[in-house]
Amino acid sequence: MRDTEDSIDRSDFVGLPLRVEATSGASADEIVAVTRMSDGRYLVRLSPGFVRGIAAGDVIDYDDASKSASVIERGGNVAVQVFHRDTPEEIIETLKVNAVELGGRVDGELSSLVVLTFPLDTGFPAIESLLSLLPEAGIEWDYGNVFDAQGEPLSWWK
Template sequence: MESQHGATADELVAVTPVSDGRYLVCRTPGFFRGIAAGDVIDYDDRNKSAKVVERGGNVAVQVFHVGVPGNIIETLKKEAVKAGGRIDGELDRLVVLTFPVAVGFPAIESLLATLPEDGIEWEYGNVFDERGAPLAWWEGHE
């Protein structure tokens, strides 16, 4: 995985083997773009790349935070679960959320709009491609 600044890092993604070279993603990753929990992927170990072969119907959201009071993050997590989502990972400055696409983008964005502007950035992990174009996999899933 490579960041927009050219830095690279390895991330262990929780998967279950489905068949030869195919894996079911168990939890949405924090940094690996384009996939979410429930997706089935082909993984190329040599190139460290994954290709989604079947979408699981979940929306990945990464919430990065710095200097934000813990109670705000705890409230975010509780409200995400109340809205039908789940917490798939957490680091000191990151919360990884997974929502069934049926929850709807307006509900997800409404929840995230309650966060303070200072110290928080969020992004979808599997909604846009590298150029910012919508992937549109959710059409027919909503």
């Protein structure tokens, strides 16, 4: 992982609005934590909860007009978005503890969402094994930067 939880200095974060389009056609902006780099690009500091295709550690170009990002360099991290409802708090807390023990970190949390970031060398099987321990009822998870909008693998890890 490009950053570790202990090494992240959050004082240099800025919020970059990235447009998120829902399947219904509605859109909203998610404020994504980044650091502006000297070349005008941005380093994504925390994996987003709704924006697809990027993760912490990625270097992106930003288009002000469309509020979109294009990845210039992958940071080697896998983002996981875990959506939950009516899930006991102890299950979510156990997930977060287990994710950190596996080498990941918790990059964000809302009342119904947990955003996790894992270094690629954690491996997809280990990540999926962790997530398979979650109850099926009320929980959905997805990779944030593994598949494109059509569900095809981005294959950046190869």
